[in-house]
Amino acid sequence: GESVGLHLPTLSVQEGDNSIINCAYSNSASDYFIWYKQESGKGPQFIIDIRSNMDKRQGQRVTVLLNKTVKHLSLQIAATQPGDSAVYFCAENNAGNMLTFGGGTRLMVKP
Amino acid sequence: NAGVTQTPKFQVLKTGQSMTLQCAQDMNHNSMYWYRQDPGMGLRLIYYSASEGTTDKGEVPNGYNVSRLNKREFSLRLESAAPSQTSVYFCASSPRHRDYGYTFGSGTRLTVV
Numbered sequence: 269g270e271s272v273g274l275h276l277p278t279l280s281v282q283e284g285d286n287s288i289i290n291c292a293y294s295n296s297a298s299d300y301f302i303w304y305k306q307e308s309g310k311g312p313q314f315i316i317d318i319r320s321n322m323d324k325r326q327g328q329r330v331t332v333l334l335n336k337t338v339k340h341l342s343l344q345i346a347a348t349q350p351g352d353s354a355v356y357f358c359a360e361n362n363a364g365n366m367l368t369f370g371g372g373t374r375l376m377v378k379p
Numbered sequence: 380n381a382g383v384t385q386t387p388k389f390q391v392l393k394t395g396q397s398m399t400l401q402c403a404q405d406m407n408h409n410s411m412y413w414y415r416q417d418p419g420m421g422l423r424l425i426y427y428s429a430s431e432g433t434t435d436k437g438e439v440p441n442g443y444n445v446s447r448l449n450k451r452e453f454s455l456r457l458e459s460a461a462p463s464q465t466s467v468y469f470c471a472s473s474p475r476h477r478d479y480g481y482t483f484g485s486g487t488r489l490t491v492v
């Protein structure tokens with residue numbers, strides 16, 4: 269979730285390769301985490317979530333890993349496709365009533 | 380099309396002008412949210428409505444007001460726009476409060492000059 273906005277961290281991968289996007293979260297008391305995908309000109313779209321009682325959760329082509337010891341979250345995308353090009357955000361529920369979003373990572377897929 | 384609809388999509392205001400951003404959802408969700416998205420800041424919560432008839436402040440409520448008009452609609456008002464409010468505004472909804480499977484609208488890009 270680290271970001272400098274206009275200078276978003278960018279990950280560039282070749283089509284077909286696997287992508288790993290990382291996020292450091294802030295609150296050790298957070299118990300729920302979500303990854304969102306945001307395509308240009310659109311709102312964020314839910315990808316996958318994980319609760320703090322789990323270390324790993326898999327979806328279709330995506331896997332989220334949670335390391336509570338170092339407060340680290342990662343999103344793995346298998347066989348990355350051009351349609352995966354977007355900004356990816358992690359979010360945590362660190363205050364009970366609301367989600368806190370990271371700044372995002374831009375994924376660029378080269379054909 | 381089911382989802383969250385925001386209007387307008389783009390708006391330019393002069394400093395001091397007022398405007399209302401509209402949001403409507405047709406998924407029968409109980410909870411609705413307004414976020415702003417700025418470079419380097421991620422999405423920040425402005426206000427939320429856990430259920431019809433209630434509204435609460437989020438992280439950055441100053442300069443804004445909200446109205447939960449009914450279960451479907453949640454509006455955001457800028458009474459006196461400032462350049463610092465230039466941002467992209469997103470409305471979201473969820474089935475119930477603390478159900479974090481939010482559905483987001485496509486956003487309103489607001490520029491205050």
